Structure formats: C-alpha cells, structure tokens
Amino acid sequence: MGIETNADTLRVSDILGVEDAETLLDWLLKHPGGPVNLAACTHLHAANLQVLMATRPHITTWPDDPMLADWLRHALNQEE
Amino acid sequence: MNPLLDQFISESRDAIQSIGERLLQLENAPTDHELMDELFRLVHTLKGNSGLFDFPELTRVLHGAEDLMDAVRDGRISYSQSLADQLLDAMDFVSALLDEILRNGNGDLPAESERTAAALALTDALRQLITGQGARINPATPAPEPAMASAPVTTSCADEPPASTFPLARIPEAARMDAYRRMVHGQPCSWVSYRPDEDCFFKGEDPFYQITQLPTPLWRRVSAREPWSAPETLDAYRCLLHFESIIPMDLQALTEHFRYIPDQVELSPLSPAMLVMPTGDAHDGIPTAEYLQTATAKLQSGDHEGLIQASRLLLELSSPGLRVASALRWLLLVLETRPEDVPLQQQLLDEIRHGAGISQGTDTAKAAAPPSLAASVQGITDPIAGIIETQAEILALSDAPPWLPGRLRAVAASLRAAFTHAGQLTRLDGLDEALQAALDQSASAPLARWLAAHALPAKVGTDPVPAAPPTAAPVSPAATPGTGNGPGDTRKFGRRMEDAHAGPSAIKVDQAKIDRLMNLIGEMIVAKNALPYLAARAEDVFGVRELSREIKGQYGTLNRIADEMQDAIMQVRLLPVSFVFQRFPRLVRDTAHKLGKEVRLVLEGEATEADKNVIESLADPLVHIIRNSLDHGLEPPEERRAAGKPAAGRLAISARSESDRVVIEITDDGRGIDPAVIRRKAYEKGIIDEQALERLTDQEALNLIFAPGFSTASQVSDLSGRGVGMDVVRTAVARVNGSIDLKSRPGEGTRLRLSLPLSMAVTNVMIIVSAGQRFGVSMDAVAETVRVAQTDIRRIKHRMTTVLRGRVVPLVALNDLLALDEAQHPNEDGEMAVVVVRIENDLLGIIVDDCRETVDIILKPLAGFLGNLQGYAGSALLGDGSVLLVLNPRELL
Numbered sequence: 001m002g003i004e005t006n007a008d009t010l011r012v013s014d015i016l017g018v019e020d021a022e023t024l025l026d027w028l029l030k031h032p033g034g035p036v037n038l039a040a041c042t043h044l045h046a047a048n049l050q051v052l053m054a055t056r057p058h059i060t061t062w063p064d065d066p067m068l069a070d071w072l073r074h075a076l077n078q079e080e
Numbered sequence: 081m082n083p084l085l086d087q088f089i090s091e092s093r094d095a096i097q098s099i100g101e102r103l104l105q106l107e108n109a110p111t112d113h114e115l116m117d118e119l120f121r122l123v124h125t126l127k128g129n130s131g132l133f134d135f136p137e138l139t140r141v142l143h144g145a146e147d148l149m150d151a152v153r154d155g156r157i158s159y160s161q162s163l164a165d166q167l168l169d170a171m172d173f174v175s176a177l178l179d180e181i182l183r184n185g186n187g188d189l190p191a192e193s194e195r196t197a198a199a200l201a202l203t204d205a206l207r208q209l210i211t212g213q214g215a216r217i218n219p220a221t222p223a224p225e226p227a228m229a230s231a232p233v234t235t236s237c238a239d240e241p242p243a244s245t246f247p248l249a250r251i252p253e254a255a256r257m258d259a260y261r262r263m264v265h266g267q268p269c270s271w272v273s274y275r276p277d278e279d280c281f282f283k284g285e286d287p288f289y290q291i292t293q294l295p296t297p298l299w300r301r302v303s304a305r306e307p308w309s310a311p312e313t314l315d316a317y318r319c320l321l322h323f324e325s326i327i328p329m330d331l332q333a334l335t336e337h338f339r340y341i342p343d344q345v346e347l348s349p350l351s352p353a354m355l356v357m358p359t360g361d362a363h364d365g366i367p368t369a370e371y372l373q374t375a376t377a378k379l380q381s382g383d384h385e386g387l388i389q390a391s392r393l394l395l396e397l398s399s400p401g402l403r404v405a406s407a408l409r410w411l412l413l414v415l416e417t418r419p420e421d422v423p424l425q426q427q428l429l430d431e432i433r434h435g436a437g438i439s440q441g442t443d444t445a446k447a448a449a450p451p452s453l454a455a456s457v458q459g460i461t462d463p464i465a466g467i468i469e470t471q472a473e474i475l476a477l478s479d480a481p482p483w484l485p486g487r488l489r490a491v492a493a494s495l496r497a498a499f500t501h502a503g504q505l506t507r508l509d510g511l512d513e514a515l516q517a518a519l520d521q522s523a524s525a526p527l528a529r530w531l532a533a534h535a536l537p538a539k540v541g542t543d544p545v546p547a548a549p550p551t552a553a554p555v556s557p558a559a560t561p562g563t564g565n566g567p568g569d570t571r572k573f574g575r576r577m578e579d580a581h582a583g584p585s586a587i588k589v590d591q592a593k594i595d596r597l598m599n600l601i602g603e604m605i606v607a608k609n610a611l612p613y614l615a616a617r618a619e620d621v622f623g624v625r626e627l628s629r630e631i632k633g634q635y636g637t638l639n640r641i642a643d644e645m646q647d648a649i650m651q652v653r654l655l656p657v658s659f660v661f662q663r664f665p666r667l668v669r670d671t672a673h674k675l676g677k678e679v680r681l682v683l684e685g686e687a688t689e690a691d692k693n694v695i696e697s698l699a700d701p702l703v704h705i706i707r708n709s710l711d712h713g714l715e716p717p718e719e720r721r722a723a724g725k726p727a728a729g730r731l732a733i734s735a736r737s738e739s740d741r742v743v744i745e746i747t748d749d750g751r752g753i754d755p756a757v758i759r760r761k762a763y764e765k766g767i768i769d770e771q772a773l774e775r776l777t778d779q780e781a782l783n784l785i786f787a788p789g790f791s792t793a794s795q796v797s798d799l800s801g802r803g804v805g806m807d808v809v810r811t812a813v814a815r816v817n818g819s820i821d822l823k824s825r826p827g828e829g830t831r832l833r834l835s836l837p838l839s840m841a842v843t844n845v846m847i848i849v850s851a852g853q854r855f856g857v858s859m860d861a862v863a864e865t866v867r868v869a870q871t872d873i874r875r876i877k878h879r880m881t882t883v884l885r886g887r888v889v890p891l892v893a894l895n896d897l898l899a900l901d902e903a904q905h906p907n908e909d910g911e912m913a914v915v916v917v918r919i920e921n922d923l924l925g926i927i928v929d930d931c932r933e934t935v936d937i938i939l940k941p942l943a944g945f946l947g948n949l950q951g952y953a954g955s956a957l958l959g960d961g962s963v964l965l966v967l968n969p970r971e972l973l
Contacts, residue, residue: 028310047316047319050314053321075302
C-alpha cells in the first residue's frame with residue numbers, strides 16, 4: 001500500500017490513506033512537478049487530492065480505474 | 081423491534097415530557113440553575129442514547145439542543161421565551177421522529193430529504209440562538225467566536241429561488257443537454273454541491289471517497305474554496321475542497337448517501353426545464369426578426385416540422401458560439417423531446433428576441449435567464465396548484481365508497497379554502513351548485529367537471545395564481561420549492577405534538593399503586609369467599625334452599641371474574657428474570673478476573689417471568705451461589721487442563737417455567753463437591769455425630785452444606801465463605817416458598833436447582849382443626865392427608881411413627897408442637913387425621929383433629945410484637961371474618 005519512490009518518480013499503489021498526504025507533500029516539495037505515477041492507485045484520500053490539486057505535479061500515468069481517473073482528471077485538469 | 085430500541089423510545093418519551101415540564105418551570109424561574117442543569121442533563125442523556133441508533137437526524141437536532149443548553153447553563157446566553165419555543169419545537173420534532181420510528185416497526189428510519197431539511201433547519205435555529213444572542217452579530221459575517229466558526233454554516237435555500245443557488249449556467253451546454261435528455265427519458269438527476277467541513281479529515285471523513293461512490297456524474301467540478309497556499313505552507317489536513325456535480329440519481333437516494341453530513345451538502349432535484357438555459361456570446365447582425373415571426377406563427381399553429389426547419393436554417397447561419405445558436409439548439413432539443421411543452425418553446429423564442437433587441441453581455445444574459453425559468457418552476461410547484469391537482473386526482477377516483485359524500489364535501493372545502501387563500505373568490509362561482517349536484521348524484525363527476533372548467537386551465541395558463549405568502553414563510557423549510565415534495569403535503573414536521581397525539585404504548589406506574597390493586601383484589605377474594613358461608617347460612621339457619629343455590633350461582637360468577645382479575649394484576653407484576661440476570665456477566669467477569677480463572681457464562685431463558693417480589697428476593701441468593709461456584713466450584717486453568725477439561729470453565733444459569741413455578745438452575749463444570757469431605761467437615765464442626773457420619777448417603781451428605789454454620793472453604797476468602805454459608809441461601813429461598821436442591825459429582829461439576837412460585841400473593845392453604853382451633857397449612861407443603869388407625873401408630877424411642885406405603889413416617893401431634901395441653905381427638909372409627917407434609921425431602925406426619933377444605937388466602941406476615949413468633953407463616957382473613965393462622969411446619973419443629 002501507499003507510496004513508493006524510485007529514480008525520481010513517485011509511484012502510488014492501492015490506496016493512499018490520510019496519513020500518506022504528508023509523505024506525498026514532502027516528496028512533492030523536494031521534487032516540484034513530480035512526476036507521479038498513479039497507475040496502480042485505486043483510491044486516494046481527499047487530503048492527498050488536496051495536495052495534488054495544490055502542487056499540480058506532472059501525472060505520468062492516470063489510474064487504471066476509469067472512475068477514479070475521471071475524477072482526478074476533472075480535479076487536476078479542470079477539463080470541462 | 082428490539083428491546084433496546086423499545087426502551088429507548090419509552091425513555092425518550094419520558095425525557096421529552098420532563099424537558100417540556102422543566103422548560104415551563106424555567107419560565108417562572110428563569111435563573112434557577114438547578115433546573116437548567118437538570119434540563120441540560122436530560123437533553124444530554126437523550127442525545128447520548130440516540131447515538132446508539134442509526135437516526136442521524138435525531139442526534140443532530142438533539143446535539144443542537146444540547147449545545148444550546150450548555151450555553152445557557154454556562155451563562156453565555158440567558159433563558160428566554162424564544163429559546164424555550166425553539167427547544168420545544170425541537171422536542172416536538174424528536175417526538176414526531178419517535179412516532180415514525182415506532183410506526184415503521186423495524187427500527188429503521190429511511191432517509192428522507194424533507195426530514196433532513198427539517199432537522200437542519202431546527203439545528204440551525206438552535207445554533208443561531210447561541211451565536212445570535214451571544215454577540216449580536218450579523219450571521220453573514222464570519223463570527224469572531226470559535227463556537228460560531230465550528231458551527232456548520234449552511235446556505236438556506238428556503239428563501240431563494242432554486243435557480244440562483246447553483247450555477248447551472250456555468251455548466252457547459254453539452255453536459256446540460258445530456259442531463260436534459262436523460263431526465264426526459266425518466267432518469268432523475270440531482271444537483272450536488274458538497275463542501276466538506278474544514279476539519280472533516282479529523283473526524284475520519286473522506287469526502288473524495290464519499291463523492292466517488294456516487295454514479296458517474298454528468299458534469300462535475302472539483303475546486304478549492306479559497307486559493308491554495310504555496311506548497312511549502314500548505315496544510316493538507318485543512319479541507320478546502322468543493323465538489324459540484326450533476327448526479328444521475330434521485331434526491332431520495334442522494335439524501336440517504338449524505339445523511340450523516342446533510343449540513344455539508346446542498347442537494348436539489350433537477351427538472352429538465354431548469355437546464356434549458358441558452359448561453360454564449362451576444363449577437364448582432366443575425367436576421368432573427370424574420371425568423372421569430374415565422375417561428376411564433378408556426379409554434380402557435382402547432383406546425384412542429386416547420387418550426388424545426390426554420391430553426392435549423394437559422395442555426396446554420398449562426399456562429400455556434402453565439403447565444404442565439406445555443407437557444408436554437410435548445411429549442412430543437414425541446415421540440416424533439418417534448419413537443420407538447422409550448423410554454424418552454426415560447427420562452428426560448430422570447431430569449432432569442434431579447435438577445436436580438438438589446439446587445440446584452442453574457443453576464444447579464446446569464447442573470448436574466450434564471451428568473452424567467454424560475455417563474456415557470458414556481459408555477460408548477462405552486463402549493464395552491466398542488467392542492468387543486470390533488471383534489472382533481474381525488475375526484476378522478478372511480479370507486480364509490482360509503483364515505484363518498486364526506487369526501488366530496490372535503491374536496492369542495494379544500495378548493496374553497498385554496499381559492500380564498502389565493503384571493504380568487506370569483507373563481508368560486510358555481511362550486512356550491514356543483515357540490516350539490518355531485519351529492520345528489522352520489523358521484524364525483526359534477527364536481528370534477530366544475531373543477532376542470534374553472535380551475536385547471538388557469539393553473540398553467542397565462543394567469544398564474546399569485547404566489548401565496550405562506551409558502552415562503554420560514555416556518556416550513558420542508559416546503560422549499562424544488563425539494564421534490566409538493567408543498568401541498570407539508571406534513572408532520574412543524575406541526576405541534578398535540579395535533580397528532582400518538583398514545584404511548586407503555587405507561588410507567590408507581591409500584592405502590594399496583595400493590596394497592598393487589599391488596600384490593602385480595603380483599604375482594606376474601607369477600608367473595610364469604611358467599612359460600614352465606615349460602616350455608618341461608619340453608620341451615622333460615623332454611624331457604626333456593627336462595628342458597630342462587631347465592632352459590634352468583635358466587636361461581638364472582639369467583640371466575642375475581643380469578644381473572646387476580647391473574648391480570650399478577651401479569652402486571654411479572655418481571656423477566658433478566659432483571660436479576662443482567663448483573664451477572666459483570667459480576668462473573670470481575671470475580672473470575674480476581675480469582676485468576678477463566679469463565680464462560682451462559683445465560684438461558686432470561687425472558688422467563690415471575691412476580692416482582694420473587695425476582696427481587698432471588699438476587700442475593702443467586703449472587704451468593706454464583707460466587708460459590710466461581711470460588712469453590714471452578715478450578716484454575718492449570719488444574720482444569722490437568723484434568724483434561726477446557727481451560728475456561730462453564731457457568732450456566734438458566735431459567736424456565738414449570739407449571740406455576742419458576743425453576744432456576746445454576747450449573748458449573750468445576751471440581752464438584754466430594755461427599756467424603758463434607759462428611760468429615762460436618763463432623764469436625766459438630767453438625768453431625770459419628771453415627772451419622774457412617775449412615776448418611778452421599779446425597780444426604782451433600783445437603784449438609786445447607787446446614788447452619790457449615791462452610792467448606794478452608795480459607796476464608798473475601799468473595800464467598802464469609803461464614804454466611806448456603807444456609808442463608810436456603811432460608812432466603814424458603815422465605816418466598818421456594819425450594820433448593822443440589823446435585824454434584826466430584827470432578828464433573830455441581831448443579832443447584834431453585835424452584836420458586838410464580839407469585840406469592842395468593843396462597844392456597846388447607847384448613848386443619850386442632851384443639852377446637854382452625855389453622856392453615858400451605859398446600860405447597862402438604863404431600864397428602866391420611867387417616868391412620870390408632871393401632872397403626874407405633875412408638876419408637878418415645879417417638880410416634882407409622883408405616884405409609886411401605887415407608888416409615890415419623891408422626892408428631894400438632895397440639896404438642898403448639899404446646900396446647902390437649903390430646904388429639906380421633907374420629908368415630910378411632911382413626912387419627914394426619915397431614916403428611918414435606919420438609920426438604922423428608923416426610924413428616926402431623927396429627928390433627930380434622931382436615932377441612934382448601935381456600936385461597938392472602939397471607940399477611942405477622943407484624944409487630946407477633947413478628948418474632950416462630951412457627952407461623954402469617955395470618956389471613958377468612959370469608960366469615962375470622963382470622964386464620966397459617967403454620968410453617970419447618971419452623972414448628
């Protein structure tokens with residue numbers, strides 16, 4: 001579960017819990033702009049969503065789950 | 081419904097009642113702190129209890145009330161009339177909810193937007209009292225007080241038209257058209273605006289999860305309520321998210337989904353017409369005038385094809401980004417999906433006309449659009465129209481029930497009230513005639529015809545019913561336009577409790593009152609028992625046989641009624657044994673813990689009922705028995721394992737009814753009682769002599785533990801074995817005419833069996849005569865009555881005995897026992913009357929002069945100076961007015 005960082009990419013798997021928001025924010029502060037890979041992410045807590053919305057990292061891969069991907073695209077890209 | 085909920089409802093009712101009383105008392109003494117504390121406590125308890133169940137609305141309102149009372153108690157705000165009104169309203173709401181829960185029967189309270197709205201409004205009102213009175217601040221400005229900041233700020237949609245509360249115009253046309261199409265095809269859609277609390281993460285909420293669990297929205301927007309701060313200073317745990325979306329779900333389901341956070345969401349059902357909202361840039365230079373002329377003509381003549389063609393033509397000419405193009409697209413869509421909706425089409429044409437006439441900016445255009453649409457929505461949900469429609473529906477019913485005239489009159493009255501309210505008295509012409517005609521024909525048709533001719537066209541026509549002021553009144557937030565429920569059925573909430581008074585199903589009665597009833601029925605039984613004496617006197621003294629027979633007949637009737645009455649009163653006094661059992665799990669847990677033993681407690685038959693006195697008298701003996709079992713019976717885990725038993729001991733307490741008795745068994749699978757040990761101990765303590773040591777059977781030896789002064793524990797622990805042995809238990813059980821017996825096998829466990837009467841109010845006794853006096857003996861103790869020839873009585877060592885059915889029975893003369901200096905009289909055949917009584921498991925024959933009938937009596941214990949007398953169970957009044965002393969054979973010996 002959670003966050004895995006390697007070669008300057010943050011990879012999210014399964015669920016990002018509420019505590020992970022801090023880790024995520026810390027990493028994004030050190031690596032502004034990401035990149036972040038969400039492929040294996042099934043859900044992320046709203047706190048993480050806030051972090052992503054506020055920091056706008058580059059998302060290399062959107063989640064495989066189409067519902068979640070849709071929501072995240074709307075939240076992060078503000079595509080109408 | 082489960083017992084817990086049952087209890088909750090009955091307790092809540094009591095609490096609400098008390099709250100009402102306290103509030104009224106406070107009106108007279110607004111500074112009485114004790115009353116305030118009491119009030120706070122009541123509300124607090126009620127709220128706490130409600131949390132056990134899944135009734136978020138209930139808890140929410142009570143929470144608001146609790147906060148308010150807390151503020152009052154702390155002196156932050158003072159008690160006022162309006163505060164009391166608000167609290168009483170809240171309690172009425174709670175009471176209405178309780179009624180509903182009760183009505184649903186299964187303890188469910190399905191989510192309902194109307195109820196949620198009512199709960200929110202009430203809570204808001206309560207909170208506003210706290211903040212409003214505290215600092216007199218404008219509720220629109222952020223409050224300086226922290227209390228206000230944490231209070232949920234909800235935008236009340238009650239006094240705003242729905243179209244302006246959510247920015248439908250911001251939603252792209254394609255998404256709106258998609259939603260429109262779905263709704264036209266019967267898929268209900270709702271508007272959701274979800275603003276999670278800033279501190280919601282700390283309450284364990286995940287707003288993103290909450291919203292992603294909904295079906296895929298037709299449109300959505302995730303935004304921040306204020307600009308994000310720089311990543312370095314970002315507080316990830318302060319929730320600033322704002323979700324807006326159109327969800328293809330009906331309001332009911334959404335309300336259910338968000339039922340725990342109704343104050344953080346705005347939900348509104350959407351209607352297709354609300355989405356029809358042309359957007360785009362203003363236009364000029366498009367030749368709309370000519371088009372409008374043809375279009376209006378075609379619309380009025382109903383030429384759909386022509387209208388569609390003309391519109392398509394103009395659409396091709398217009399740039400797609402223009403407002404006029406948008407309006408045309410909508411028009412085409414409406415024509416395609418709802419060709420019958422002429423007003424809407426007309427409206428769109430007007431839209432195009434306005435756009436063409438004045439060069440409007442997009443902003444003003446957007447602002448202009450909603451009101452016109454809102455007006456049409458208003459027209460549909462107008463309460464008066466709702467009422468009229470409902471009446472029309474009622475009239476359309478084809479059945480002809482017996483109450484048809486009443487129904488017709490009701491309809492006419494409703495219509496009259498509706499029109500009068502709307503100030504349209506002229507419309508009422510002909511109503512009376514139509515009603516009369518309908519009544520004459522016993523049919524709805526004349527009234528329906530009148531309604532169709534007079535009222536219905538006007539409803540949707542050009543002459544909309546003036547908006548009735550009461551609809552917008554804040555008293556009924558449930559009637560908000562657009563909540564989906566027609567305001568015509570503004571029901572239950574807001575109504576006072578008295579209006580729909582539902583009688584509670586249980587009442588609490590002071591025990592003294594029931595005891596009084598019990599005494600009265602006792603006296604009645606005694607009075608009733610006087611009738612046979614009267615009958616006998618009528619026959620013997622006055623020689624009127626007929627009268628005697630009639631009295632006996634009357635007696636039979638009275639007897640039956642009195643019996644039933646007694647039974648009914650007994651029922652009232654019955655309590656389930658769970659009353660006593662409920663304390664055992666804790667007792668066993670604590671005791672076992674202290675002793676370092678593992679115990680599994682099994683309770684059975686907790687619903688078994690018995691008289692209150694019996695149940696209450698059981699409590700102490702049972703506690704004692706359980707302590708004994710835990711202390712002496714069950715072994716420590718190691719010992720049990722060594723004996724091949726599971727480490728955790730089993731202690732079972734079961735209750736069941738057996739005819740007119742309650743049997744309670746306490747069984748453990750401990751080490752059991754060793755008769756040899758008992759024998760030795762009893763001998764050491766001088767309870768038995770050496771001969772008895774040899775003679776006693778194992779069972780008899782076991783029974784020795786009931787002997788006074790016997791305690792097997794070699795070491796006195798602080799739990800049991802404090803010198804008060806099992807004899808105390810036996811005495812306590814005997815006091816309520818119960819018996820106790822014990823079975824035990826070494827190494828396998830012990831079983832104690834208590835048998836108690838269901839009730840001890842009425843005792844059945846046999847009347848015996850000795851030395852010219854009458855005595856009673858409880859029938860429970862009597863095994864049999866026999867006549868024994870004087871020659872069959874043998875003396876063994878100065879003790880009289882006889883042989884009954886091959887068994888030696890010791891005999892005693894009652895006169896000897898009572899120290900009456902008289903010999904027992906035999907009957908003419910030289911036989912002695914013997915009452916054989918059972919004391920524990922032994923039989924004893926008591927020689928009396930004569931045995932008479934059995935009677936039901938109310939046994940009163942001897943009181944005062946006679947209270948110390950041994951040998952008597954009590955006294956009772958007989959039907960002929962004499963006093964009967966009832967013997968207690970056990971104590972006599």
